[in-house]
Amino acid sequence: MAGYLLGVDVQPSAEMVVALVNTSPARNGEEGLVSSDVLVEMGRAAKIYYRPDFTEAEVLGMRRLRDRLDEILRADSQEARFAMLNELFYSAAAIPQIVTHAEDPNPHFHYTLEDASYVDHIKGVTAYALARLIIMGEYDRLRTCEADGCNRLFLDTTRNGKRRYCSSQTCGNRIHTARYRNRKQQSRPSRTYARRS
Ligand SMILES: [Zn+2]
Ligand SMILES: [Zn+2]
Numbered sequence: 001m002a003g004y005l006l007g008v009d010v011q012p013s014a015e016m017v018v019a020l021v022n023t024s025p026a027r028n029g030e031e032g033l034v035s036s037d038v039l040v041e042m043g044r045a046a047k048i049y050y051r052p053d054f055t056e057a058e059v060l061g062m063r064r065l066r067d068r069l070d071e072i073l074r075a076d077s078q079e080a081r082f083a084m085l086n087e088l089f090y091s092a093a094a095i096p097q098i099v100t101h102a103e104d105p106n107p108h109f110h111y112t113l114e115d116a117s118y119v120d121h122i123k124g125v126t127a128y129a130l131a132r133l134i135i136m137g138e139y140d141r142l143r144t145c146e147a148d149g150c151n152r153l154f155l156d157t158t159r160n161g162k163r164r165y166c167s168s169q170t171c172g173n174r175i176h177t178a179r180y181r182n183r184k185q186q187s188r189p190s191r192t193y194a195r196r197s
Helices: 011-021 036-045 056-074 078-091 118-136 168-187
Strands: 097-101 104-110 142-144 153-155
Touching: 011 036, 011 056, 011 118, 011 142, 011 153, 036 056, 056 078, 056 118, 078 118
Parallel strands: none
Antiparallel strands: 097 104, 142 153
């Protein structure tokens, strides 16, 4: 459990939801899920050992799953959210099993049978992560960045749960810089800054 505030079976999978959702044009400004290579990177970061099949159909299936996950995140009622999550479990033919394997010798859940497609495996993993966050009362840790012009999703894993930006390096800093510039602008001739941006 060490290192995972939200649990080893929830946090990496929830990060996969975030990475996946952030590839959508609605979040990212352009289509970020252009090939299964993107999924390999994501899976590695999320400690997911399922391997994509590198087919066109898989990319399309993953985009559909991604858009569905974002719809779940934007759902305005718990009833709608539960219905969509249960539909994901159902359509992935999810059957929980406790397992160990070479890549992960600690007992853990798999949510889909071995021969399920990559898309269905990821459906099971991501639907479970969202359902667990809801059950744990931590669902509001999945939030949209508050920076102007940024629509990215992030998972707040800080202890106090008060993070506001997807990344303190970019969005958090951009805000601070903008505030600083505004203050400076008010106390100096605007001519000095007119050429900056
Ligand atoms: Zn496993
Ligand atoms: Zn942001």
